[in-house]
Amino acid sequence: MKKFGIVIVLVISIVFSSSIIFANGLPFEKYKEGLISFENQDWSEAEQYFDEIILEDLSYSEYLAKSLYLKTILLAAKIDRDVELQKVFTSGEKAVSFKEGELKNDLKNKANDYKLSAKRQVDTLIGLANYLLTNLPPLNLDIDFINNRWDYDPEWIDTIKEGNMISEERLNVLENGILAERVKDYLDLTLGASSFNNIFVITAERGDNLYYLSKEYNVPLDLLLDLNKHIEDPNLIYPNEKIYIPKRSTLAINYPAYFYYISNISYQANKERKADITRLVFRAYQLTSDKSHIPYPEDYEIFMEGIEVQDYQQKVTAQAKEIRTQDQKINEMEAKYNELMKELQQLKSSLDKENNKRNSNNDFLEDSDYEEYNPSEDPLTY
Numbered sequence: 001m002k003k004f005g006i007v008i009v010l011v012i013s014i015v016f017s018s019s020i021i022f023a024n025g026l027p028f029e030k031y032k033e034g035l036i037s038f039e040n041q042d043w044s045e046a047e048q049y050f051d052e053i054i055l056e057d058l059s060y061s062e063y064l065a066k067s068l069y070l071k072t073i074l075l076a077a078k079i080d081r082d083v084e085l086q087k088v089f090t091s092g093e094k095a096v097s098f099k100e101g102e103l104k105n106d107l108k109n110k111a112n113d114y115k116l117s118a119k120r121q122v123d124t125l126i127g128l129a130n131y132l133l134t135n136l137p138p139l140n141l142d143i144d145f146i147n148n149r150w151d152y153d154p155e156w157i158d159t160i161k162e163g164n165m166i167s168e169e170r171l172n173v174l175e176n177g178i179l180a181e182r183v184k185d186y187l188d189l190t191l192g193a194s195s196f197n198n199i200f201v202i203t204a205e206r207g208d209n210l211y212y213l214s215k216e217y218n219v220p221l222d223l224l225l226d227l228n229k230h231i232e233d234p235n236l237i238y239p240n241e242k243i244y245i246p247k248r249s250t251l252a253i254n255y256p257a258y259f260y261y262i263s264n265i266s267y268q269a270n271k272e273r274k275a276d277i278t279r280l281v282f283r284a285y286q287l288t289s290d291k292s293h294i295p296y297p298e299d300y301e302i303f304m305e306g307i308e309v310q311d312y313q314q315k316v317t318a319q320a321k322e323i324r325t326q327d328q329k330i331n332e333m334e335a336k337y338n339e340l341m342k343e344l345q346q347l348k349s350s351l352d353k354e355n356n357k358r359n360s361n362n363d364f365l366e367d368s369d370y371e372e373y374n375p376s377e378d379p380l381t382y
Contacts, residue, residue: 027053027063038070039144041180047074054128065139068132069253073190075125076262077182079269082118084178086111088160095163106165118269126276129262133284141191141251148184150177188218190258191251199227204241210234217245259284 034049050067057064089111096104152174156166166174202213210228214221227244231237263281266273 027057027061027067031063031067034067034070035143038074041149041176041183043074043179047071060135062137062139065132065135065137066141068128069139069141069258072125072128072132072262073186074183075121075128076186076265077179079118079121079125080182080186080265081175081178082114082121083265083269085175086114086118088157089114091161092163095161100163103163103165107160107163119272122266122270122273125262125266126273126280129259130280130283133259133280133287136255136287139253141253143187143191143251148177148180150180152177186261189261190254192254199244199246202243202245204237204239204243206239208237208243210237210243213243213245219246255284256288259288 030049030053034046034053037043037046037049050071053064053067054071057067089107093104093107093111096107098104150173152170156170156174159166210224210231211221211234214224223246225234227246228234231241231243237243259281263277263284266277
């Protein structure tokens, strides 16, 4: 009987252990672990969890979609970082004279490494973004926004641009620091708060204002103003003053913004994938646009030219230049107008004085009865 009881305990233990192992292998358990790693900026571990879910979850669960989103955000941030560092090392290579051939070559190789790294990751990013595009689930995420804990010195970038190498240790800190910043940027750009259900209090520091606090905590400025009506001037907050910050309860993916920024950085890193990138943007536009007119397939070539990322950037740059030129012309016209108005005022003032003088002379003549005046009766001798 005693042996039978031991056997039952062993069977229960095995079943319980197996259920724990099975639960740990489920998508929601892996996603939870991946999310913790993501928030802690343990990027490699987070990617491992997300990759396992992407490869194993064939049912297309909510956790697969969330893993796809976070994996692509991390990829976009890596590509963005590599594109930036490629430009930094290219500037450094150009700053070095040909006499320092070895240093020049090292900087050039680093720039090429970042360029190739960014190009390689574009293929994966486009593939996963297309996978997410096939379903477009209305995802809500519960995630703590990342504060950059990789405290790199911005002067290191200037050091490289001036044609100097930095140590591998510093370069590692620099890479992870920029990556953390870019991850936060892409989360800010592609996630929107869908609701707020809590409030916490912070103590204002010198230089704080509600506009920058709304950016820092990613909450609408109008909501921040409503919660802090005790502050008379939003641009003037005194140190140690209490500020009420709404806490997001849920965050929703803004798909149009997501596909735009994903496509934009992909094109910057690998222009050879222009057709695939444009096709992704075109399909995303069809599925996410709120506009009444959605281009038909026969309009594809025309539409492709219209949404070309580089052309779009050139148009924006040209428009900004035109606006600056117009502003300059307006300023010049305003200066000329003010100068003419000043001259006109002076002329008017001179005319007023002349008129006043003439009027005073006329008054004198009328009072003197000059028609009956006889010079011979004047006591003065001429």
